[in-house]
Amino acid sequence: MALLSKEEAKKILEKAIGFSKANECSANLNGGERGNIRYARNSVSTAGEDSNLSLGVTSNFGKRSGSATINEFDDASIEKVVRRSEELANLAPENPELMEVLGPQTYGAESKTYSEATAKITPEYRAKAANDSIVPAAAKDVTAAGYLQDGYGFNAIMNNKGLFAYNKQTSVDFTVTMRTNDGTGSGWAARDLNDVSKLNAAETSRMAIDKALMSRNAKAIEPGKYTVILEASASADLIRLMLNMNARTADEGRSFLSKKGGGTKLGEKLVDERVNIYSDPWYDDAPASPWQGDGQARKKMDIIKNGVVSTLFYDRYWASQKNVAPVPGAGNAIMEGGTASIEDMIKDTAKGVLVTRFWYIRPVDPQTLLFTGLTRDGTFYIENGKIKHPIKNFRFNESPIIMLNNLETLGKPERAVTSEGGPGGGTNLMIPSMKIRDFTFSSLSDAV
Amino acid sequence: MKRRDFVYLTGMGAAATMLPIPIVGNPIAPERALEAIDPAMKKRMADVALNAGRSKGATYVDVRIGRYLNQFVVTREDKVQNIVNTESFGLGVRVIANGGWGFAATDKLDTDSVAKAAEAAVAIAKENSRLLSKPVQLAPQKGHGEVSWKAPIVKNAFEVPIKEKVDLLLGVNAAAMKEGANYITSLLFLVNEQKYFASTDGSYIDQDIHRIWPAFFITKIDATTGKFETRNSLSAPMGMGYEYLDVRPEDKIKSVTTLYKGRYDMLEDAKAGGRQAGEKIAAKSVEAGKYDLILDPSHLWLTIHESVGHPTELDRVLGYEANFAGTSFLTLDKWQSKKFNFGNNLVNLVADKTQVGSLGAVGYDDEGVRCGKWDLIKDGILVNYQTIRDQAHILGLDASQGCCYADNWSSVQFQRMPNVSLQPGKEKKSVDDLIKGVEKGIYIIGDGSFSIDQQRYNFQFGGQLFYEIKNGQIAGMLKDVAYQSNTQEFWNACGGMADESDYRLGGAFGDGKGQPPQSNAVSHGSSTTRFNGVNVINTARKIG
Structure with a gap:
């Protein structure tokens, strides 16, 4: 024991x-x-x-x-x-x-x-x-x-x-x-x-x-920009990539949070104003330890508030250099959502793609937070408010920052499992499903 | 929450995200790494486990006593960030009882603890056997008796004083900064695996394996535009000692930048890196379209790893990795047909666990099989996979190919990738000859972004340095380059390769597979190779 x-x-x-x-x-x-x-x-x-x-x-x-x-x-x-x-x-x-x-x-x-x-x-x-x-x-x-x-x-x-x-x-x-x-x-x-x-x-x-069973005999459709409905896992796969709000790399000018001519994007609007992400160690469905490894106390804090960057994480050394209070990294992240179900979002879509999850997501450009990866294990074509048929998997090239500026609808938040964080490997996340316009699929994959 | 400690690197900023490798083991004083463990003690403990397992009803027992030593030296700009020395030492015992596998491990090497671990393994095997549809079928393996194998290193990196390593890295950083880099993180990662294997087949195998990985990560920022670019080192992790860092002029290949073969000049590469990071900022953004690609071995290794190494793993083909890493498009029917055109007839890919200086080189694998070399793709045709003892019968083989590996004494061994390499061209041909023949192309050096689907069809790769080729001439640097292709299309678009004189190794220090995940180190060799008409995309975007 x-x-x-x-x-x-x-x-x-x-x-x-x-x-x-x-x-x-x-x-x-x-x-x-x-x-x-x-x-x-x-x-x-x-x-x-x-x-x-x-x-x-x-x-x-x-x-x-x-x-x-x-x-x-x-x-x-x-x-x-x-x-x-x-x-x-x-x-x-x-x-x-x-x-x-x-x-x-x-x-x-x-x-x-x-x-x-x-x-x-x-x-x-x-x-x-x-x-x-x-x-x-x-x-x-x-x-x-x-x-x-x-x-x-x-x-x-x-x-x-x-x-x-x-x-x-x-x-x-x-x-x-x-x-x-x-x-x-x-x-x-x-x-x-x-x-x-x-x-x-x-x-x-x-x-x-x-x-x-639903995804059998998928048909190929042309890659391009599509309206997508991302299930919570697919949303979380991309949202988690923007949660490393590290102040030092931003101050040093080598982060998506760095500003042209120096300084950071703290306090600036980064994404759609409906985006609210916060950390709360005592959140019932996705709790985190009230302290981080070195003993610093964690608090409830806004990360993105109404689309604006409200926090950067300062380790104690960097905080001392910048004369600010240290801010420990988030132990969990909760993204507020709306009331729409996946079914509601499908009904409301003339032409789009439903994504179960993404796979093999890797960074392409740290400046724009551009990532590439693929859809996996259930990708479907939506036409006139209905799932029409399963489709072959796509490779995407997309940035979560661009994606959250193309937000259409937010679904209900749920405890989300990311594809490669591995079981228990990552931060506990509450992330909603979401509908996004102009999501970039750049090529087709034959993988099932 | 494992029996061993994971000391994760922290505070390394941007570079930390590029290092998915946990350091496994307990912190130790550097001198401790030089103390040897008595082989007689290892044989004694191995016999305890073999006998205890057999006496509880196991029909097969193997035992691995592993000592895993790591040293990590990390610096940024003018500061030493971290020096870590770790050791992990223990014993893992695997058995077959009632036709099923069982495994248990202990970090206490006394008779009682070792016997208990063997007994626990038998109990687990019996429990697991109740859920089996078929008993384990093990390819026969003759005992080797008492044998040993040592990596043929010249200079044990653990014997080199820490100060010499720190001085090297701080010198590298200063050189890059002098050439215009704004930031640089540099590191040395050293590994020594001392592995002792014994089995009821009658093998007692003592092995000493060394690996080294020197690397740096440079960032250059353009103050006026706020744009930044990065340039990573062109080194390869190697199965070598510290001699990898002893510079020899004959190991340098002069191209648009200096490339390295068998020895690495870290200082020279850092100078070039500092300069080239600046050139990347000023470089032309690529126009998307079809290009003929000339891929340097420092880049092509990763494409080989992802598109050839992984899909030829038999456990993926069979579905054992379906829930995580994925399966493979190289299904058994394609192999059985003996005419599946993986690539065109220029393409010959071999698996080889004997290659000197490679990360995957060992004398024997982690189930006592003598390692060798075999064809995977012969004249473009899929002819074989990578197997271990309980898979060999599926391919009609009467012996394993020796691809069994565990990343620690406390992990269960399973099928892992051997070195997989593209054979060089048979005709005399230089990199210049290859470039001369290209009308519209891109010459890519160094590995960058990488992604491939779960059956290994569709991939996208970036790189470190991209040079435009126009009418047979290098026409300047490009940026924002990534190429996409389908594995079979790509290898069928192979347009020839340089000869053996250009053959070099690249490799992965921490290839991941399995649940819970395990790490594996593996090399991939090639000479510079041409691929025709590959789709190139432009990765530039704008935010805020």
Whole structure:
């Protein structure tokens, strides 16, 4: 059992700090357990569990810093790791950007990142989830491939200036791809949650099966500029790319947030005025830890307000250079939406393309935030308010900034899973589906 | 939340996004990397695992004892940002019991912990076997006895003092800044994998593998227009020691810029990079259309990796990666037909795990198979895939091709890409000869943006340097260039390649696959090659 309580964690950290002879010492303790099941070709391929508990100690002497880690917790081992970090600090070259450790911080309300139900997931639960995919797939002449990963854990940090922070969290990530056995259709569905009681693997699998069957025998249409309806995952795939609102690169003139002639776009209108994106660590359906790795407290903050850039993220060093207060990066992001359903948006579209998700998205030009990638696992042609037929996948070349200036309609926000962030790998996101005009598809792909 | 620690790089600004590689392991003092682990201890622990697995009913057991050493030195402009030394050491044991696979790992190398890991692996195998439709069918493999393999390096990079490395990188930064760069991040990433493999087939294999990746990322800003351009290093990550950075004139190829073969002059490339980043700002924006492309090996490696390396992975072909990386358009029927024109008859692509200096070179793979070389595409025809022991029978092979790899002792080994390379032209031909024959074309050097679909048909690639070719002559620099094509069309548009004297390696340090994802290092060689009539797009856009 690697989930230590706040008090248990505090005790180990106090011991480590107590051994320190450095000017500054900070220690972090992380632990947890993780399990997964993977299946393909309608059969389970791998399954496993692992756990860890480790103590990291960082010692600073002036601008020199050293870190060491250990996974044994007797007094001698703890002292050893502290001494090792001190030795490494003495060997390190000076880092002029090294900041003093933080003093005590005030954190907001109780974190919402932990769910008891998720922490209790068993191998049997995972096997049943796989079965809930494989059995209905086989019945519909479809082949299932999927992955379920869950975990619980905690992070705690303490330093010799009186800072202490603790948070525990859980996550469960389920992705499934269904391919028709004739090889002409493919569907995908995914859920990413803190609380497993909200997961219905059978329902998610059914959505992927339906998409696979609907997408059979896709027809080619000409690439070009289209009105698109992006499901929440597809929206999130592109929106997440603009959320790195780094002040330093903007100030340095090498970001999409840099302004011609110097300065940044902070306070300037960047996208359609209906776009509102904020971060709130206590948001129920997509919570984040109330503090970031170095112990800085996170707060609710606007990122884009009425289309205007309202925050840039300043790390502590850069904030000190610019004489502003540090702004920690967002732990989660919530984009406000409207009331339209996907069906409403389809009904309202004379000619357009419905996109389930994107794939292999890579940067092309950091100045304009231009990205390329492809549609995948369910792309459909819309004509006169109805889905007409499945279409072959497209490659796109598009910038989320240009896209959000071509906004038509916002759907309801939902907890969105991005394509390549990997299960649990990214920031928790609440993103609406959306309708966009003049989205640039540059070529066709034969991939199913 | 894994048994090992992930020390992610932070505070590296723009360059950090280009480095998807986590450093795996615990921080250590640099000297620790030079301490050897006693092979007798490894054999003893391996035998404990083999015996414990067999005694619990396993019909096959293999065990990997891995020590993974990394060193990372990162600088920007005149500052050292980070120096990280890590070690990850432990044992992974894989078994077949009741016809199913099971795997378990431990970082405690005592008799009790190792035996328990083997027993856990057997229990998992028995559990998994209940969900199997067919038992695992393993291609036979003779035991090799006690053998060893060492990468033929000249200078162990871990023995080179940190100060020498820091001085090199800060010198590189200063050189680029002097030539006009506004910002530069530079780094050295060093890897030493010490792997010990043993199996119930009777193999005890000790291997020592080294990799090195020197790289930089330059940004140049035009103050008047606010436009910026970047220029990344033209180095290749290599399966070499520190000798990769020992400059030798005979390893330089003089072209529109200096190109490197087997040795890399980082200082010279940084000077050129600082200058060229400025030239890129002033360069002409490309006119979209069809062009004949002349692709340098520092660029073409990535196109080979994405459009040849991945679709010939047999696990993708069979559907094991369908939920993440994807499947492949190179379905078994195309291979069975023996006449699928992957490319035209100039195109010969080989898999090779023995190539000296390459990232994928080892003596034996992670299931004890002696590594070799084989054709994937022969005279344009698809003739083979990449396989491991439990896949060989699907292709009617009686032995594995040795493509099994795990990125850590705590990860399960699975099918990973070997070095896949385009064979050079047989006739004597230089890069100049290739350029002379082009009426309207673009010469592309260095890798850039890359994207390809989940079955590996449609791709788009950028680059670092683009030169317009008009009537057989270089006519100046271009920018905003990316090309799009379809894999089969592209390789059928191959218009010839330079001869062996121009053959060079490029490579990927952190190729990702699997759930949970694992990383693999792999090289791709070629000589400069021509492709006719490829669609080029202009990537310039305007925002705000």
